[in-house]
Amino acid sequence: MAKKSILYVCQECGHEAHKWMGKCPGCGAWNTMVEETPKSQVKARVPKGASKKKSAGSNGSRGGWGANRTTNADIKRLTEIELTEEARLRTGIVEFDRVMGGGIMQGSFSLIAGDPGIGKSTLMTEMGRYLPNHTILYVTGEESKRQVKLRAQRLGVDSENLLLLSETNVEEISSAVEDVEPDILIVDSIQTIYRPDLSSAPGSVSQVRESTASLLKITKELEFSTFLVGHVTKKGTIAGPRVLEHMVDTVLYFEGDRHHAYRILRSVKNRFGAANEIGVFEMRESGLREVQNPSEIFLSERGYGVSGSTVVCSMEGTRPVLVEIQSLVTPSSYGTPQRTATGFEYKRLQMILAVLEKRSGLAFSDYDVFINVAGGVKLDEPAVDLGVAVAAASSFKDVPTDTGSVLIGEVGLGGEIRTVSQVEPRLKEAAKLGFERAVIPQNNLDRITVDLDIDVTGAKTLRDVVDMVL
Template sequence: MAKKKRTRYVCSNCGWETSQWLGNCGFCARWNTLEEIAVEEENEKVQHRARLRQQDDSAVKPVSLDDIPVHESDRVMIGMAELDRVLGGGLMPGSFILLGGDPGIGKSTLALQCSSLLSKRRTLYVSGEESLGQIRQRAERLSIRSDSLRVFTETEIMRVIDAARSEKPELLIIDSIQTVYHSVLQSMPGTTAQIRECAALLMQLAKQEKITVVAIGHVTKDGDLAGPRVLEHMVDTVLQFEGDKQSHHRILRSLKNRFGPAQEVGVFEMDGDGLREVANPSELFLSEFNPHVSGNAVVCPMEGTRPFLIEVQALVTPASYGVPQRTASGFDHRRMSLLLAVLEKRSGWKFSDKDVFLNVAGGIRLTETACDLGVAAALVSSVSGRAMGEPAVLVGEVGLGAEVRRVAQLDRRLEEAEAMGFRHAVIPGGTAKADHKISVSTVDDVNDALKKCGMD
């Protein structure tokens, strides 16, 4: 008797399922994200029974919250300060980490360097994309020598799990989650069903065997992690590599972390010997800052728990065509349009007939509204052709009425500016602050801030 088959459609973005094909997802409303999956009912029953057996074997009884032991000392310090900071203090045994980023940005390099630094702990590196020879060549280039590092080239998830249970590593690296597959499922590797099932099995392995699992993930053309959105909810930590591949700078950001602060940032520099941590990112980002050139300003965003000093560059020129261009690199394009409208309406600076180009030096992306004042000053400096003169750090959010609003953790930003040798800072008025050696100018609106910077 032939096995009965059932077809279903699963959204590759959020994991929503339906029995018939639709143009867009009924949950996240994304278009053309439904993938057809044919699943044999008998195989589904076998998998369900296997999961029930595993759950019965690992079943535990409810306990009191006060009786649960907390061992922060169980964390494993990798030895790379920037990476340990992003992870919240090191690797937590039994955690599941998802590492994403553009192709060639350094994900596999970082994973191999971690295994080298953890030379006293057994590591299993599973690759579904490279051969043993290719991995050895990369290790030679990175000068990696580790007797505790075991390499395994396999893509079938059950064989990977069997090898992990046999080798009993403390760290398991999967390169990548899109290449592994479960032979029971009929779909191709990298599809929604395969990624979700393999991730669930790896999560189960991490919790049962207390193995730290690091899965490398691909990203889409939009920069999002490939696969269903449910994958990011399943894992404990999501790390994202950012930065331009043409630049030497790499930024590692924790988008999610159950064992530490989210949005923490680590800065690295890529060279011939691999990734090298940057101890003072502000010095790196300001290494080519020239205060005597118009259109330059310095802002101080908070990236996680640490402040950075970043250079913002603006170029405003007469429009060459009928419709002026608006280009922003490293800054929200819509936010820049809002600031241009405020400057034109409230301050009288005309941008409607000019091309505007904005760039954030160092390849970092500014998402905090505390950078608004610095961006506005850079735009006015470029359109007026006047440099700010004395280097100043500008901190503040700009409202629609051109008012400068307060920001959080201002004292830490001023301390960073002091440490980098700045003698002047422009901040929102009425902000409580501790005593600082840096000269502070408090402002209530954008026009006042421009006057303090010598651009009235």
């Protein structure tokens, strides 16, 4: 009998070693190495009906590759594969379908993650309301069937085609899928699912990776759509191995503050649509309700005649969204001034303040600077730099900005306003909401090919913009 080898796997990064170590060589984390069964010693699950297939050796072919060997019948030319109109399943939720690229692709494998209590399970449960004629198998590993039933009643979901399964064993889940043959499979959550032939605990790197691989295989074979609900860490990343995001077709993040009404569903990765697309929802007692005009909602509580407030236009996927940037600059009470950014990258804020101080003569070294993106939106596009810089300058001088202007542009280290992409959709959205003027980079003026009902002003430097709108 062959001696079993011992393998230790880091539960943070997945680094493998043949001996235990207190500190992981891969990520530097302490006490994360756990003994696990090597993958080569794990017995693979045999799907139903596999014994009925002829092995490769029994039909006269060379070798004995087993029943799952690929034959010429499994190989098709690209031109022979037919696509029908039913390749995408439209849920009727406009915001959700937008994020998915026009609907749920048949045979897709998606991962949705977010903070606890943000509304992931609520969104998945509401699938039963919008797809009453499609079979949905909801596998719950964290709640009982009664708990899911109570949530469904609160949301007004009462569909006979919504099937519930309280199970965490991936082999039992696969058997249930083969029996039910659902159109959509929902697993809540992937961190609770385990394979019994692995010695590690549920939620470990090996369990999450291998359980996902098993579900991925059966999803592609039977061509139904699967949604995995995932947890996030304190840093905001998806818990488990990084390879999890590479295995799935779509990665969705559910963003927002549990204490605020609005939620943002963002596609970080999408093989069937535009990445970084967003859908906006409002959380109510009866569930999630889509917001089809988020720009109007985000600007509805905007204050006028107050310093430190500007409006920017950010491209989220294919959608232009107008958002208010708020800034507060006050004298510092401590030796080291504070720099706080909510919804905006902290390091980029430091760069913008340095450019303002060097190129515009505004000294922030003795002042605390606070930046907030209203509505709970997270902006990471360089085109919003100009609005952040002008908001900080407005609060520093305590002079209100022009409330009828939208600011679009990337700020360079030399104080120049750099060119941005997709300027025409941004200007159309600003004009639709009644803004009178848009300040854009000078080089973008030559790229406008349509007539717009808004005054467009070009700017070359940050100093010019500060003098223009303050």
